[in-house]
Amino acid sequence: MKLKLGILDQSPVTKGEPATTGLTNSIRLALLAEETGFHSLMYSEHHGVEAYGSSSPELLATTVLSKTKRINVGTAGIMMRNYSAYKIAEWTKFLGALYPGRFILGLGKAPGGLKDAVMALNNHKPVILSNMETKLEEIIQYIKEEKGIYEGLIAQPSHLQAVPEIVWLGSGMTSAKEAAKHGVGYSFAAFMNSDSGSENTEAYLKEFDHTQYTSASSLQVAVAVSVADTLKEARYNAYGMAYQFLQSRQLINPEALHSSEIVERKIAGSEMEDEFFTILDRIIIETPQSISQRLQHVSEHYDTDDILILSNMHKEENRINTYKHIIKNNQ
Template sequence: MKLKLGILDQSPVSHSDSSAASALVNSINLALFAEEAGFHSIMYSEHHGVMAYGSSSPELLAAIVLSKTKRIKVGTAGIMMRNYSAYKIAEWAKLLATLYTERFMLGLGKAPGGLKDAVMALNNHKPVTLSNLETKLEEIIQYIREEKGIYEGLIAQPTQIKNLPEILWLGSGMTSANEAANHGVGYSFAAFMNSDNGRDVTENYLKEFDETKYASKPSLQVAVAVSVAENSEQAKRNAYGMAYQFLQSRQLVSPEPVLSADMIEQRILGTKDEEEFFTVLDRIIWGNSQSVFHQLQMVSERYQTDDILLLCNMYREEDRLNTYKNLIENNK
């Protein structure tokens, strides 16, 4: 079965380079490759105050890539809502949806997008108001659909757009699935973060989806982490750097640029973190191109969707690109 393969690009910085500028150039080049190779979509994440990722502004990167491509869908995965007003998000989302009809996807997330100091700086050095982010989603939808909102008569330009942007609610649990279903928006499930009860979560989204709200039918996307190489052992070792970043995030430590497998073994083996590291590593799908693609087909069947988003951060950019090249070739 042919899949709708997409790319989740975090603009990873490698320890071999340690340059955000190089990571951003890689992101642009990856988008151009993805367009030519036939990928369905490419989406950009948001991170603040960390050395691991080169982009802090997925909406800007999405706009640049939209201007350089003609077919591929481009989006945010996602905008960290607690750091911005609903009104401003709706304004630039409508602008991109107007200029790039049916190509821009607005992915929204509830995570802070960075550690404490970064979040404080984003919020004018004030503690974040832990308001209901579901309410902010409602406000964004009101501004996009030009419905009556908090401020009487307030418009979000551009108005009267012909095609509303597709909205994806990011999450990895039942609460986010229910929220997406209740508001009739798409749901992007982060299986690389939580696959234990993933099928229950996504089935609930599909079952409870309200077709009377924003969209007329559900749109389920599943994000997985992958690593492809000529043999399974090399693919596994190529995935070490990504797994170590995941581990650091779980431990609320600022992720470092992608390290080599040798560096990580020196840090991990024989320490208290060894068991947890390999547990995290097991969430990544690795192997040769045929075996990984077969597992992606199994993911598609398990979650009842053909929309699969691929995340791959590696020490060497050529290994990351090779992973995407091999998987899209198997999808033809």
């Protein structure tokens, strides 16, 4: 089965290089994705983090939409706690009007940064964390122009021919059930939590409410991947990405990508060593000859043909080659 392959691009920054290089690389990767046949591009949101160059996925998505003609482009995701439902709905409809059928609004509940960044984004006020599902409901009301909190208030532009796709990001059962309840797509972050993934995705598909935002379920699974000529090389290339995942799990702002050699020295004999290799083992490590079969297995395991690929490498050429090998072997 031919898969719908997408790219999850965090605009990774390499140690010693300016953050603008990560953004430039994102544009180049987008043009390659359009040319080679990827189905979608999704951009993440991070604040006050050295590791990633993009703090505004909606702006990066807009730029890429203007430079491409076919590929679907979206956010993975907008960190909802930092913005009003009304403003999110406004620019979502704006992009939906300019690029009908191509913009995807991916929404997440994570902060997108540590405490200081979140406080700064919220005008130095503590964030209320319990209203994320309510905010999703408000966004849907504004996009569909239904009666909401403010009677008669419309998010412009109005009367779109078709509502933009909404995807709810998550890695747990709660997010899966919320996506199903509101009839929106669900993007499961398997690279963060693959232990109970099939239970979450099964719940989404089983409980999806076809009478809500859209009538058809849309399940996507995001995985981290490294592909190289040998398994040893592919595994070694993934060290920088695994180290960033490790820092995130420890609630430390991830650093820019280190070389595999430096990561090896950092973790050797440290208290982080066992956890690092546990995380590394969750990354899909394959050769060009085996990657297609492995992704097919992921597809069958989660019962979806929509696979989102994350690949952060210290050397940009290794990241590009991973994506090239993936799409070439999915023809």
